[in-house]
Amino acid sequence: MTPTYTAREAPWRSRNGLDLPDRVPRAEREAWEARGLCPDADLFTLFRGHALASPGREAVVDARGALSYGELYAEVLRIAALFAEAGLGARDVIALRLPNGRLAVAAELAVYALGAVALPYPLGGGVRDTRTLLSRSRAAGAVLGEPEDLEAAAGLPWLRAVFTASPGAARAGARRLDRAAPAGAFRPSEPPAAARAPARFLVSSGSETEPKLVAYSHQAMAGGRAAYVRALAGAQTGPHRFLVLVPLASSYGSLGVPVTLAALGGTLIVRDRFDAADALRALAEHRPTHVFGVPTMLRRMADLPRRPGEDTGRLRALVSSGAALPASTALACRERFGVPVVTVYGSSDGVNCHTVAPSGDLAGTPDPAVVSLRIVRRDGTPADTGEPGEIQARGPMTPLCYAGAPELDARHRTADGWVRTGDLGALDGAGRLRVLGRIKNVVIRGGHTISPAEVEQELGTDPRIAEAVCVPVPDEEFGERLCACVRPAPGVPAPALAAVTAHLAARGLERRKFPEYLVVLDRMPLRPTGKVCRRTVTSRALAALGADARPGATAHVNPPAGDVTHAGERGRKLRGDADSYAILEQ
Structure with missing residues (x-):
């Protein structure tokens, strides 16, 4: 039975008619704002503040070298001007399918500069994923890197402008993203978007028949998601330097552009693809404070011998998410790098918990600045301490809704805005979460x-x-x-x-x-x-x-x-x- 949602603000609507209602009651959002957990600013405004305050600071480091905040800001405005020239603007959805690197970073920030909504999704998902995501989101624009993606985008009724980042992937009607900006400087609105407006879609990992689109606001990214990254990074002097090994377009990778650059003003180190030896070179040469990867990546790095002259003295922690961290992998990483391994339990649907002492199924103590967690029995009643049940989440990081899929909202959201994770867990007497697996993955x-x-x-x-x-x-x-x-x-x-x-x-x-x-x-x-x-x-x-x-x-x-x-x-x-x-x- 479809739940009856309590009164909320009118749904945000894109220029192509996509409605994105907020499934969290307005009073809850206002309470988080009053506590300072949700900034009253959009992601581009936050990024611009860092660029103007520290233009010489390293923003992005990729295979081509380093790009400062001032240089990145100029590149963002160039791409935003190309988008605007093509008729894209506020309340449009713009899809981005690019490898990790400065172009992917600048293109996403350019979407925010327009007041539009970004839909990054990783390479390798196939043509069907492209058509599904572009159709469900009613995307008005897209930046696509492969010929098959361009063919998949052909004929979609809402798609007004397609850009290509690859010279060999051009087709009739596709615009080049490497052109100079048109005459006349692009001037973003101040602000380009409201803090509560949608900013970015996170794409599910595809465990369902088709990938899900989860809509997040600027506040949820710069508030709840940034709070979890700040907490796991801990107290430190100087800007954050994060080596992010996962695709920036993934749910886990969303800690890159919206959080590391826009919210925190740190340095984002990326590689266009993962290779364990290359990741070790980046670790030694660019000296990040934290490395973010899935357990498989971290284990493959730990299994390689130490390189001559390898210096990892600036490294504070390895961060593992995306899958359960095996105890043997945690031990191998601690022995190889001599730093803690932080394990994060989270998903694109809006759940998060982390611990710096991974042990078995322990996920850590929920942080209300990110999301509060509760355990619910099958009949919807609260579970007792230690009793297994479904993990449900709600807090400053909670997304708005599923895009174009009210049936998913009915299935995965309660009437008062809690996210039904589909995961089995328990809270012990100390309030720590233990994750016991998927309810249906048996x-x-x-x-x-x-x-x-x-x-x-x-x-x-x-x-x-x-x-x-x-x-x-x-x-x-x-x-x-x-x-x-x-x-x-x-x-x-x-x-x-x-x-x-x-x-x-x-x-x-x-x-x-x-x-x-x-x-x-x-x-x-x-x-x-x-x-x-x-x-x-x-x-x-x-x-x-x-x-x-x-x-x-x-x-x-x-x-x-x-x-x-x-x-x-x-x-x-x-x-x-x-x-x-x-x-x-x-």
Whole structure:
């Protein structure tokens, strides 16, 4: 049943007719403003203040070098002038699909300079994602880098202007973004947008059938999201210097342009793509105070040997988010870099909690300057201390709504504005949150429910395992069985299934939750956001095991060069993957 929302301000409407209502009661927003938790300023005004106050400070460092705040400000105005020349302006939605770098940064800030709404989304999602996102957002403009993206944008009724950042991707009607600004200086309005107006869409990771668009206001970005970054960075002298390894267009990467540059006035260090060795070079050469990445990225960096003369003395912490942090990865990072690992529990839907002492499922103590969290039973009543239930969130970081999808608001928001995360958790007596996995992300084996996240957490304590993902395998007898897909730690032989289950038994995990298959991979497939792609892991596991695999089977996918096969193993090519093969032993 669709909830009846309490009275609020009239929905914000784009020039193309997209309505974005605020699903949080107005009184709550006003209370946060009164407490100073939501600044009364838009993102461009905040950025301009930093640029005018410290024009010589480094703003962006990418593969081309450093760009000062003064230089970045001039580049923002140039791109904003090109947008305005094409007829784009306030209350338009402008999509951005660009690799990390100064152009992506300047283009996003140029959207804010117009008073428009930015829709950045990562590369690699496919043509269908482009058409879905441009259509659902009713985007009036887009900056696209690949030929297939330009073709996908063709014929969309609301799209008035398409820009290309790639000389080889031009098509009829596409404008070049590297042109000089038209005659006459572009003068942003003061302010370009209201603080409560939409500023940016965050795109979900795509666990649903189609990606979701979550609308955030300027206040939510410069208030709640900035508060979480300030808190995890802690007290420090001098500007923040953040090495952000994830795509700036991702939900996690939104801490880059709106927060690091606009809200905090810090220095943003980025790479156009992730490579562990390159990330280590950036760490040593540009000396960030914090490194932001997903667990897979941080583990791959930690597994590399120290470079000659490597200096990480300015580094204060590594920040992990986007997936659960295995204990073995946290330990490897602390030993390799000698700094704390901050783990962040969060999502594009508006939930956040972090801790500087990651341990198992502990996510930390909720910060009301970011969001308050509560645990709710299935019937909607508050859960007792320590009792598992759904995690719900509401606070200064809470987004406005889902764009163009009232059915998602009905499903994921309560009538009084709380976000239903779909995650299972509990608050202990000290008010600390423990995340226990996805409510729906379970394996049903013979009527028994198994949480893959719980098993992955315990596998993460095994020093022989660098990464672990647990997936379901169809089974005629029990419906599903659990398969553990692991990447061994460097220099360590791949563990056998019996050794894996022995470790889980020693950790106290119930026997019925043990994985019954083991797939060993030399690398985990990643999504464009840097997270492990569970869908690809699942398909590779199923292909490696084959239809006739019996419980207890172990398969090796993409084994490293020199991997030794033993008697009784049978190998075969994986369908559609000429670079992969599987060795099945039963």
